[in-house]
Amino acid sequence: DLQERLSAFMTQEIYPNERIFEEQLESSADRWTLPPIMEALKVKARAANLWNLFLPKAHHAQGLTNLEYAPLCEIMGRSPIAPEVFNCSAPDTGNMEVLLRYGTERHQDQWLAPLLAGEIRSGFGMTEPAVASSDATNIEGSIKREGNEYVINARKWWTSGAGDPRCKILIFMGKTDPTADRHQQQSMVLVPMNTPGITLLRSMS
Template sequence: MNFDYSDKVKRWRDKLEQFMEKVIYPNEKAVEAQLNQQGTRWKNPPIMEEMKAEARKEGLWNLFLPDSTYGAGLNNLEYAPLCELMGRSVIAPEVFNCAAPDTGNMEVLYYYGSQEQKEKWLIPLLEGEIRSCFSMTEPDVASSDATNMRTRIERDGNEYVITGRKWWSSGAGDPRCRFAIVMGLTNPDAPKHERHSMIIVPLDAPGVEIIRTLPVFGYDHAPHGHAEIEFNQVRVPKENIIWEEGKGFAIAQGRLGPGRIHHCMRLIGVAERALSILCQRAQTRVAFGKSLAEQGVVQQWIADSRIEIEQARLLTLKAAYMMDRVGNKEARKEIAMIKVMAPQVALNVLDRAIQALGAAGVSDDFPLAMHWANARTLRIADGPDEVHRMSVARLELKEQSVHRQ
């Protein structure tokens, strides 16, 4: 496996890095300030649209999508270093139209949507005109086993009727969010993984009610938000079903593979940002007569952080390589492994940086606390660590059994 960046990727990376230094980092505080000045946090700050317009002008738009008609035409391995750079800032992915859950929804519509669905929903997402959310998790069942989902999607003539409650639908608090992709039960008597379907539900449809937005460790993530949504006898046209009935889990696997590795790519960027802050602080603060950088324990933190980041990056690149080479299904063990490892590495490095900064580390003067809150959720989101470890163990046992024969 050769993980050297191609000349094409180096050009993209250099261009993106310059944009991050020139536009993204200087405006991180400005985004939050505008949110607080608007009278409501649930409104898009003007500076975000200004940055997005500049990014699009620079061609830094839809970099995640392999189709060069709409994106940069990069595969997973090529996209990895770019996604890592975006991960260094919580505001960057949206600026480049590469933010979850829109990226996953765009991929669902691109690969599985009808022509009508693409024209009505995909193109506006690709253009950055609207946003979307993904409604899968439910409050009343153990979502680590997705077959528990109770939301019903029932055919009634030329319509489907959706009834149920979802939560942690990220993005639904945004006033630009126009629709949800909802996963629910269409045929309880079908084989286990053919009972569920995905359907497009406009958020302004009668019967859709956003109950509340849910904070994450005290962060509201406005104007994006994470919503609890009630679907009360919501009727949508039969044409809104994605692919066909019973394909919900097949679509989910196609969606979650890239989604999971994109999270991991960004987490490498989070860890790099934290290590950079740690090193800068260590070289400028003095305690007990010498700089923090000269203290043995801090040197150990720095060394362990670099070692762990390199390990996580290599496993992320291997998973991306496998996805490109043999497909998401065959790469599922690598995806599961990095989905466990990347959040933990990011949390380790963030924790050390917070410790080095002391009280400043837990404040909003530095991005460490917010990144920690985000990284901690990723030990749960898109499948908890325990489920991914179970998958790795089962695949390993199967492979070892074959080898012994």
């Protein structure tokens, strides 16, 4: 039973290592330095076949429905370090589902595969400082097509995942058609973090 195996892993591997994680984090150069214990636990989780538990059944032969995944989230949620151990932490899970559902073969090869393998992290850029961004219709960042390129202009904050040096790809939400119906003005584009013009001002203090 998946819940039993996950609970056993939490008891045997996660809870005993929470203090080690904190100690390694506190002694690191900065808050974004990954404690070595995290990678060690991820290796064990993969070996135990407790990896990418979020994958939906509609797109993965061994995937789960939301109802089946929910109790696993509750179990993982008992520890602040657990979701990443199982490659089930935000914003990666949602971003991977977007790439799985809508990404081209090239997108999936370049970004989804290393995300599924836990080799990179991702970010999600939606929230903006001047508007109530939980309502996506308020977003003002623009995405404009110019020839074979898209030009993006926006200021985002609370950009989940962007401060992590392992973050290599950002899913960015902005307006592509301000003249369309209110709920059809927005689009999302993939923006590599090394794209010229991206400036990461600071992480949360």
